[in-house]
Every structure is written in structure tokens, then in C-alpha cells.
Amino acid sequence: MRFMERVVSAIRYHKRWYLLEAAAVLVFLLASLALWTLRQATSDMHQGFLARLRLLTPSGAQAGPVAAAVNNSYAAVDQHFAIAWLILVAAALLLSLTFGWWSAHRRRSESEAYLMLGKRPWAIAGQYVTESLLTFAAACLLTLLLVLLVGAQANRLLHDQASAALSAELGRRISTSSLTQSMQTLFSHKLIEFAGPGLFFPGPPDASHLLFPLAGTLPTILGGALALAVGAGLAAYLQLSQLRRRLLRSQALVRDHQS
Amino acid sequence: MTLFHSQMSRDFKTRVFGLFPAGTLSFIAVAAATRTQAFQDYAQAFLTSGCEKAVALINEQDPGIVPYLTVRANLLINTRENSLANLPPVFREDVSFLQRTADHLTPTESLYVQFFRGVLSQRPVILANGLPAGMTPTETRAFLSVATSTLAGTQTRLVVFTPDQSLLAAHPETSFTTVPPLTADSAHQAEA
Numbered sequence: 001m002r003f004m005e006r007v008v009s010a011i012r013y014h015k016r017w018y019l020l021e022a023a024a025v026l027v028f029l030l031a032s033l034a035l036w037t038l039r040q041a042t043s044d045m046h047q048g049f050l051a052r053l054r055l056l057t058p059s060g061a062q063a064g065p066v067a068a069a070v071n072n073s074y075a076a077v078d079q080h081f082a083i084a085w086l087i088l089v090a091a092a093l094l095l096s097l098t099f100g101w102w103s104a105h106r107r108r109s110e111s112e113a114y115l116m117l118g119k120r121p122w123a124i125a126g127q128y129v130t131e132s133l134l135t136f137a138a139a140c141l142l143t144l145l146l147v148l149l150v151g152a153q154a155n156r157l158l159h160d161q162a163s164a165a166l167s168a169e170l171g172r173r174i175s176t177s178s179l180t181q182s183m184q185t186l187f188s189h190k191l192i193e194f195a196g197p198g199l200f201f202p203g204p205p206d207a208s209h210l211l212f213p214l215a216g217t218l219p220t221i222l223g224g225a226l227a228l229a230v231g232a233g234l235a236a237y238l239q240l241s242q243l244r245r246r247l248l249r250s251q252a253l254v255r256d257h258q259s
Numbered sequence: 260m261t262l263f264h265s266q267m268s269r270d271f272k273t274r275v276f277g278l279f280p281a282g283t284l285s286f287i288a289v290a291a292a293t294r295t296q297a298f299q300d301y302a303q304a305f306l307t308s309g310c311e312k313a314v315a316l317i318n319e320q321d322p323g324i325v326p327y328l329t330v331r332a333n334l335l336i337n338t339r340e341n342s343l344a345n346l347p348p349v350f351r352e353d354v355s356f357l358q359r360t361a362d363h364l365t366p367t368e369s370l371y372v373q374f375f376r377g378v379l380s381q382r383p384v385i386l387a388n389g390l391p392a393g394m395t396p397t398e399t400r401a402f403l404s405v406a407t408s409t410l411a412g413t414q415t416r417l418v419v420f421t422p423d424q425s426l427l428a429a430h431p432e433t434s435f436t437t438v439p440p441l442t443a444d445s446a447h448q449a450e451a
Binding site: 012013114 | 321324327335336360
């Protein structure tokens, strides 16, 4: 209880700092949700393509090299988004480490007070991390509100982006003549004809099955919280250990396990 | 190693408790220029003897008060209990002071908070690096009176490093004109 009282009081006292942190977290959360939604859209379109292909060639024997190239295109685009997300998390970790270091440096007189009272560096770092995680939770709630307000439009926009990325990737990998030839092979025994490259290229968005308009909520929250906790915690612990060593060398430091 | 350390702590405490009786105020005469060094040496002696849990510090330059917590939270920061029962009624009942955040305390208020924090955490020794320079004689007398009545009957003692000879003269039984060594080694060095 007393721990939470310290946490809440500290957030109130350093409110400008935590508002800045909440803004950074909000940007991370939105970027992460966008990347996961792009991945989800790519996956949906890939599944749609496979379903269409199965209707035409149940055995898959006639699919040919073009279908393989299409599959590779979907996989490549998905990989780009996955790598972008990993870079985003790494950037969040680095930013959290830098901000954590800066914050702990700004708060060194306060840290000194806790150390002199006998608090351990890990206990003080734990308080600072809890403050950051509470800010993270507040930013999550704000993100949820934003997603509920504009999530459907964002989903369509992101689907269009994923579709454009796939079209560009397919355009790079498959020539128009190969497409036409492949279409002729696939439809040689069918009564219907399929004009244009619509079989291979992404279809219209279908987000009706999504309860939450943007995908990747769990990995976003886990990745963000972990990056924040590890970065801020490590930075604070290193700063506090350094401060403690300096205090031990220069003057008395009272340790206590009581509170 | 632990046994040795434990024995060293016991010897150290025995010597300190013998020098400064429980429930009293003691004054150690030091020159103004060497006061902080003497205070730090004493605090360091507690640390190196493994008796860090036996001491609380009062230091105007480095009060160790958390600015965003209330005075009450600062007082109870090192205690398990949630009670201010050991405070004199005049402080215990001063709700507006207790509920204030501790970011703009005067040096005198800060002195009281540091002192009561030591008392509430039941540290046997409270070391003070002098009293705030800005305190008037009336404020000093008031603090010493409150400290005397608070410490009476407890196992805590307040040790103040001060260049003020009048304070030593007022408490001749528990005051020292030179800094008494806390460890056997430093005692031998002082004799040599």
C-alpha cells in the first residue's frame, strides 16, 4: 500500500515527464497495431488466394510456377512487416533505456534520499518501473479508445496499404505474359473465364470477422510492456548502483531491509 | 566471516551504547570546518561495522526527504507500523503539516522530520550534522526540548556534532569536547 502511495505520488510529481512518456508509448502502440493489422490483412488475402486457387485446382497440380511466386510474394511482404515490428520493439527498448537513464539521472537526488533511508537499488528501480508501467497502462486505455473511434477506417486504410504492397511485390516477381499464360492453363478445362489478374492479386478487404478493428493487441501490449520494463528497469538499476557505490565511497549510506 | 562480522557489530554497538546512553542527547564539540568530515566518519564507522540498521542521519545539506511524499509518508517510510503514536501530541495532531508534501520544508521543519523519522524507525542512534544554521536560539531550545522529551524512556539517543560550546555547557554529562573514537582501532590511534 505504501509502495503504491509512493508510485502514485511520484507520477503526480513528475507528471510532465510521464505525459511525454505516455505520448511516446501511444505512438509505439499505434505503430505496432498498424503493423500487426498489415500482417493480418496480408494473411487474410493470402488465405483468400489459396481458397480461390483450391477451387480451380483441387490437386494443386496445375498451379504452376506463377502460383508459387504469388505465395512467395505474400510471404515476403509478411516478412517485411514482421521485421518492421521487431525493429519497432528494438527501437522502443533502446528509447526506453535512454529515457530511463535520463529519468534516473534527473531523479538522482530523490534516489539518493531513498538510498540513504536504506532502500536497495532494485527496490527503487522497481518503483520507477512500476510508475512507467502504470503510464503504459494509461496509454493503452487511450489507444483502446482511439481504436474504437477510428479503428474501422484505419483497418480499411491499412488493408489498402497491404494490398498496394502486395501488388508491387507481385508486379516485381511475375511478368504479365506469365500471368496470362498461367490463367489460360488454370481455366483451360473450365466453363467460366477469368479476365484480368484478379485471381492472384489481393481481393477487397474483409474485416467483418474482426471483433477489434486492429489486430495484434496481445503482442503489442506484451512487446511494449517488456521493452519498457527491461529498458527503464535496467537503466534505473545501473544508475542507482552507480549512485550507491559513489555514496558508499564518499559518505555513509544506511541500508535497511525493513521497508 | 559472518560470525566475525557479527562479533564486530556487537563490539561496536557495545562501545557506542556505552559512550552515548539511551534516551539522551549528546553533543560532540567539533570545529565548524571539520564538522561534516567528523559526521561522515562516524556514519562510515557504522557502515563498516555492519551496523547500518542502527543509525539514522540528520543532515541539512542532504536531508534524504522524498519531495513528492507527504510529511506523514516520509515519517513512516522506514517503519512497518502505520502509527505516529510515538510522536509528541502537538505534532501527531498537526494534520495540515502531516498531510503537506515535503517539497518545500524549511530547514527547521526538515530537522524535525528527519529526527522523528529516526525515532519512529526505532534506530538506536541518530547522528546529526549540527543543527540548521538559520535556527534562532528559541527554535533551537524548542527542538532540544522536544527531542529530550521524545527520547526519554526510549532506546534511541541523539548525537549532535556542533561547534556551539553553549550546547555542550548545557549538557555537560553527555557531551564530549573531543570526538570519541568508535572503534578499538581508532581508539588506539587516538592514544598514539
